[in-house]
Amino acid sequence: MPRAWTLARRPDGMPVAEDFALIDHPSPPLEAGQLRIANRWLSVDPYMRGRMNDAKSYAAPFALGEPMGGHAVGEVIESNADGFAPGDMVQHMAGWRDEAVIVAREATKLPPIDVPPQAFLGQFGMPGMTAYFGLLHVAEARPGDTVFVSAAAGAVGSTVVQIAKAKGMTVIGSAGGPEKCDWVRSLGADHVLDYKAEGSLVKALSAAAPDGIDVYFDNVGGAHLDAALATARERARFAICGMIDIYNSAEPTRLRYIARIIAARIRIQGFLVSDHMAHVGDFYREMATMVGRLKREETVVDGLDAMPDAFLGLFSGRNMGKMLVRL
């Protein structure tokens, strides 16, 4: 019997295991135009935390008791749609379950780029696009810029580091713990800050970037954002991708350096990758030329049963690179 994860109740602050429930999810006969997909890889991403709240946002809230959703890669096992045949590998949004029945227009065949299928949930998927568009379109980072990126060992951050280096930028990455920092260094980052070991992020960032930063790619918010404000050069651009530090917190963000926005004419721009899909061809084309040089890490959790654990691990920094569930 296929199964799916549902939201049993809405989390208050940090989600806990009891907020999730794994239910039987019978797979109906296919209607015209539909596909049956055996999911092979499921994605957990920080933005899903927002969908667990009952608040209007860019993505609809998960309904209580209904299967949750998210990016997934799977194999077509039955097709009632033109253009798809059993054995096709596709990506789609009916994640958090082992078997999906969806209309064919909601599935996309994996692009012909020579990477493993699960890479299309990470560096060659939504997180990679987020890195690419956030850095180049939103922050308008240019060769010669000094770029600061937080959560630099994550799926998005590690791709920001590598694209920035490939484009001739100076890169300062922040990550938690020596293992992650070593990995970020191996990606080519010029400076790596271990935020768990630094007393003051402002001091550490000022030392790494004595002339200041031109770009901040924010994945975490909070003290990292404040340090970026403190060290921003004139006309610095901040691309605000995520604020994982505060998704589960009721505490306000405390910013000591926010008035620097004025004198330094800082631009802070929030963004969603979905707004940039008109340019996804540029992303695939440019990333395909870098396939051999790009490094990827995956933190893989096995089996549908462990999926909430994998999700919760995002907030304790358990993942290096992309957090994935393998079925």
Place this chain on the structure above:
Amino acid sequence: MPRAWTLARRPDGMPVAEDFALIDHPSPPLEAGQLRIANRWLSVDPYMRGRMNDAKSYAAPFALGEPMGGHAVGEVIESNADGFAPGDMVQHMAGWRDEAVIVAREATKLPPIDVPPQAFLGQFGMPGMTAYFGLLHVAEARPGDTVFVSAAAGAVGSTVVQIAKAKGMTVIGSAGGPEKCDWVRSLGADHVLDYKAEGSLVKALSAAAPDGIDVYFDNVGGAHLDAALATARERARFAICGMIDIYNSAEPTRLRYIARIIAARIRIQGFLVSDHMAHVGDFYREMATMVGRLKREETVVDGLDAMPDAFLGLFSGRNMGKMLVRL
């Protein structure tokens, strides 16, 4: 004997009278190309607080013991420069003193617009330009937008309100106390919030703008900025002009709604009016067409001796409209 105000010591937090010293400032014989100006009106502006710190910023810090500077309007009483004659009214930056000797290229004759001379220190001067460029160039406010402006009874804010109304926008202004609020209402604002009387700015702003705000013109920072974040519509633009709430505070700004930057794709842009001087002709041209309709208030303090008092009054909200010192 001409006199000038100097900074006796650098303020710690809120400035006090003892931070200033009035000194004799003998006026030398004119060199070639110089003018002697009897100042008639002196400006005090919140940005001057930043120049009292010994910190690198967009304007150099005031030197201890040296005459302070700022916008002023005066009458040429002696000229050793082509193109200027006694009786000419000019604006310049050698304020905080009763008599100025400057090179002629640092003085500008008042534009031929039919307003009193001191208006060129307010609505037709730097504060007016700040309103105009901040609203139209930085925030890119458009007809039909809902605009929230803080310190709406101040020199900048009151001009923002009126330009926005003239351009067909819906305007919500915030000010402190019933007298200021009445005045902001008289400028045409659709809604006025008395921030001193409201329990929650977020609730008050949400009620005034049930569909949210498109533009926030920030003069104060702090809780006003947080309320703007809470109520911002998708793709809202914030022009950050000033943060008078925090200039004298060592406390960090607490933002409860900052993560809305992401989902709503908010753009927050700090700016300095000096970056927009290439377009100053547009400002004068457009403001000249509105002369008859624009309302102005001035809070006038008489005499050079009272100038620090006038300056300090900015931080307790003593001014309605432009705070000026008349000599």
